[in-house]
Amino acid sequence: MIKTELLIIGAGPAGLCAAISAAEAGTEVLVVERSPRIGGQLIKQTHMFFGSERQYASTRGIDIAGILMDKLTKYGDRVRILTETTVLGIYEDGMVTALHREDDYFKIRPNAIVVATGASEKALAFPNNDLPGIYGAGAVQTLMNVYGVKPGDRVLMVGAGNIGLIVSYQLMQAGVEVAAILDAAPKIGGYLVHAAKVRRMGVPIMTSHTVKAAMGKDSLEQVVICMVDDRFRPIEGTEQTIDCDVCCISVGLTPLGELLAMAGCEMKYIPQLSGTVPMRNADYQTTVPNIFAAGDVTGIEEASSAMVEGYLAGLCAAKHTGHTHTEYENKRADYIAQLSQLRGGPVGKRILDGIAQQLN
């Protein structure tokens, strides 16, 4: 069994920032990450991030992971990182179970926990959606940008949110043709600068369109698409067939909150936050007093907000373990101000509506 003052589950931007913040306050930290690499979503983001320069905007995602790791190594022995280790459960008595690689099970006894497990991709139901060649956008990005494997030759992208637009751009950078980007919504959901960027490379963006069926013998060969009306019902007679060997599904992410639910944290389905999220207070503390949460697991947003939430949750979790940062009040106020700045515009309005239902 490993004892630690603070356990951080997930080494994405939220988890890493929580670790930096807690270690700076003097807390001994254990970070557990299921993948072999540190950085969460960041390790496949080859594009420059948008956002505020305070959260490394215009730096490439892959490089932000490195910047955060450098900050963390400053704290030396106070921080331990275990990769290839999945947290399996958080029990009522506060005991945590974990699995390292295939068969090395062990227990962790923390005084407090920050859950920063991120999100999982949503799927889309249509006939033959299990044909080889139909991927989630995350898988395509991981194949290309982490392992250097070309997923196919001609891709149909489903979803015109930021992820669909950005992954389309990265596919073209990798020399893969993008046949079209579809979205059932009447408007492009992602940032219009990203849409304009792929559109001027010749990729049609087809709003009010959806996938009707996939076709192929052993793997994907064609996708039938059709238009939808304002209530998302298919319109007869609008079918078109698109030749492609990859169909990339990018219809959104949903928070990965199972560990929080298992630990007894009060959870709530909030559509604006994209799924079932923990109830929390302004310090990102859940209804179980020694469990905090940060990043996409508390509601799908962006790496910029995930980082600030991580710093805030780490600072407050550190205080909970008895390590109050000398600048606690100032830092707390600054993080809260940064978050409201990031959410201040029209895009953030939906998030704020969601958060209003989440705060307790």
Added chain:
Amino acid sequence: MSMELLEKTGIPTDDMIRSAFPPVERINRGRVAVAECYQNIPCNPCQSSCGFSAITVGEDINNTPKVTFDKCVGCGACLTKCPGLAIMLVDGRNEDCIEFSIPYELLPLPEVGETVDALDRSGEYVTEAEVTQVLNQKGFDRTPIVRFRVPREHLYTVRNIRLRRGS
């Protein structure tokens, strides 16, 4: 200004495009930035990238950037910093043509003197372009800048290039 077309297709209207451009007299004096960022999103690296205070986003980072054309010296620092690759330079010092400078993140890079296809904002072929310069300094962080020349009449139409030799 109606955002509808842009929101449905990713292509801005002619009105929107023209509203982002400096007056022709300014373009004729030399390189100047055109920022095609029409939507209120939380983003501001263009502002801090400018050493001449020519781009303002302001206190609220959700504001769209405003270029003060008379302060802009056309250095292009903002081109490689905008995560949306939404900024380009135009230069009308030559009577017959316009020289564009665009961020270009595809390989292979074009070569100086190469003839390439100039494309519009929907990726359609407009005219032939001649590449005049390719910049790829370390500070650009893997976002090279390509300069190319097209006949002057295409000032408001051309926005991209495509190599003829294929990738």
